[in-house]
Amino acid sequence: MFKVRTLNQISPLGLARFDAKRFQVGADIEDADAIMLRSFKMHDMPLPARLKAVGRAGAGVNNIPVAALSQRGVPVFNAPGANANAVKELVVAGLLIAARNLRGAWEFAATLKGSDAEISRAVEAGKKAYAGFELPGRVLGVVGLGAIGRLVAHAGLSLGMRVIGFDPELTVEGAWQLSAEVQKAASVAALLREADFVSFHVPLVDATRHMINAETVGLLKPTATVLNFAREGVVDDNALVAALDAGRLHAYLCDFPTNRVKNHPKVVALPHLGASTQEAEDNCAIMVAEELRDFLENGNIRNAVNFPEVVVAREGVCRLVVANANVPNMVGQISTSMARAGLNIHNLVNKSRGDLAYTLVDLDSALPDAVYDEIATIPGVMSARRIST
Incomplete structure (x- = not known):
């Protein structure tokens, strides 16, 4: 089960997009997989060790430590156009x-x-x-x-x-x-x-x-x-x-x-009323909730301010998603580790955005722990995650 912590009051219409069978959502969650917020200032708060994503139910992300999260391989999502x-x-x-x-x-x-x-x-x-x-x-x-x-x-x-x-x-x-x-x-x-x-x-x-x-x-x-x-x-x-x-x-x-x-x-x-309509709050919350859910469940990235957009339909038995530095031979090292283990790559997508890149691999079989650990420790890999069907 994924845990999502809310740092502000979020529209119930947005929170309803998280399936209760797969997501635990609340303001008191400590070790969260994802954080969802509006205007809360995150710069001085400790970040959970297992944090995988942050979603801002709005457009601006000045209240979020984007650079620090990027170095951890954590995408920061927002809701462009919703307000x-x-x-x-x-x-x-x-x-x-x-x-x-x-x-x-x-x-x-x-x-x-x-x-x-x-x-x-x-x-x-x-x-x-x-x-x-x-x-x-x-x-x-x-x-x-x-x-x-x-x-x-x-x-x-x-x-x-x-x-x-x-x-x-x-x-x-x-x-x-x-x-x-x-x-x-x-x-x-x-x-x-x-x-x-x-x-x-x-x-x-x-x-x-x-x-x-x-x-x-x-x-x-x-x-x-x-x-x-x-x-x-x-x-x-x-x-x-x-x-x-x-x-x-x-x-x-x-x-x-x-x-x-x-x-x-x-x-x-005026007292920061730009997005202060019920319609805008609903639209932003719905958009960001769907972005976080798709990322946590499928590894897809859309509307992240720090990582490239990568949206690929799930194929194969296991999906590996890797946030890595945009350096030469990263894809080669990842695919070589899999080839040595006799794993067949069904689909592979790698996209970059500035100094950051994101690699998504669908496999026809499960990814063994040893291979996963090898990939996760490649220099330049900031985060790696396995997603099974």
């Missing part, structure tokens, strides 16, 4: 809040006092201060054209906006799903110069940290609005507040309140 619609809808709300100055208008209306007639007169006298503008014809810049970015781009087109996008890592599949009406920017700088609104949809890595900073904020129009519903750290709060205070930026909307921005009159900071 995309929820985030897109929040971005659309942000566009409208900024364009119509709704924060200031709401606060103005809430402070009105007197009789209804007096309030009505105050409204007519004061509403001019909150006049906004409409979205058709405005330029929406989208940085990052993954599942969320593409939906945001298409929503902008639906609102009559001109949309430009930038993503140096846009996949062929992603490009197929992107409307031809989305114009491609040559660089982030080129996008910032044109945009009336710029929305970020990128992971937080070295290349994306402080994409809006003291230098790049100067590329934006003084009437522009920045939206960050991606990750805290993509925007340098100090540089952005300085631009707002100097009148060189219209507004900032984000999902990451900090002391620097949360009370600023030109900022709307």
Whole structure:
């Protein structure tokens, strides 16, 4: 029986994907085969010795020690696209809040006092201060054209906006799903110069940290609005507040309140609501539960952030899965060990991703302990596991 530990409250619809006959699931499990979580910060927690996989019921994995897990041969799964619609809808709300100055208008209306007639007169006298503008014809810049970015781009087109996008890592599949009406920017700088609104949809890595900073904020129009519903750290709060205070930026909307921005009159900071819909939580939990189950039961990898995708139908009597360093002759050493033992390989797949590789072998007979031990101790092998039918 596989043991799955939950570090956050996970949607019951996702947990229901684990067959109770084969999986024990709970928050109090110690020596777990897999961990499933949402926002729990794993960096300082001890990792179970038998840990085989980690699943994040969401997209970002900054709260997970991916590098340390990779060195142990542990794939980290996530749920790309499962919360995309929820985030897109929040971005659309942000566009409208900024364009119509709704924060200031709401606060103005809430402070009105007197009789209804007096309030009505105050409204007519004061509403001019909150006049906004409409979205058709405005330029929406989208940085990052993954599942969320593409939906945001298409929503902008639906609102009559001109949309430009930038993503140096846009996949062929992603490009197929992107409307031809989305114009491609040559660089982030080129996008910032044109945009009336710029929305970020990128992971937080070295290349994306402080994409809006003291230098790049100067590329934006003084009437522009920045939206960050991606990750805290993509925007340098100090540089952005300085631009707002100097009148060189219209507004900032984000999902990451900090002391620097949360009370600023030109900022709307929300409490990390991007994926906080029941539908998104259900979708993420279901996707990750199915990924973990398929990996534990069949050794298949899909939507891992650190290992290549390897999905192969089960054939043969025994399956061996090996996480290994991406070095020469690894497959040769594995197959040689099997050949010396007279084992017939029914199917073998090896794929790599950067410094890591994953080898999956289906055999027509059981894998003896001695051969398994020999393979598990090959230099560069980080983890190995036998799966029987």
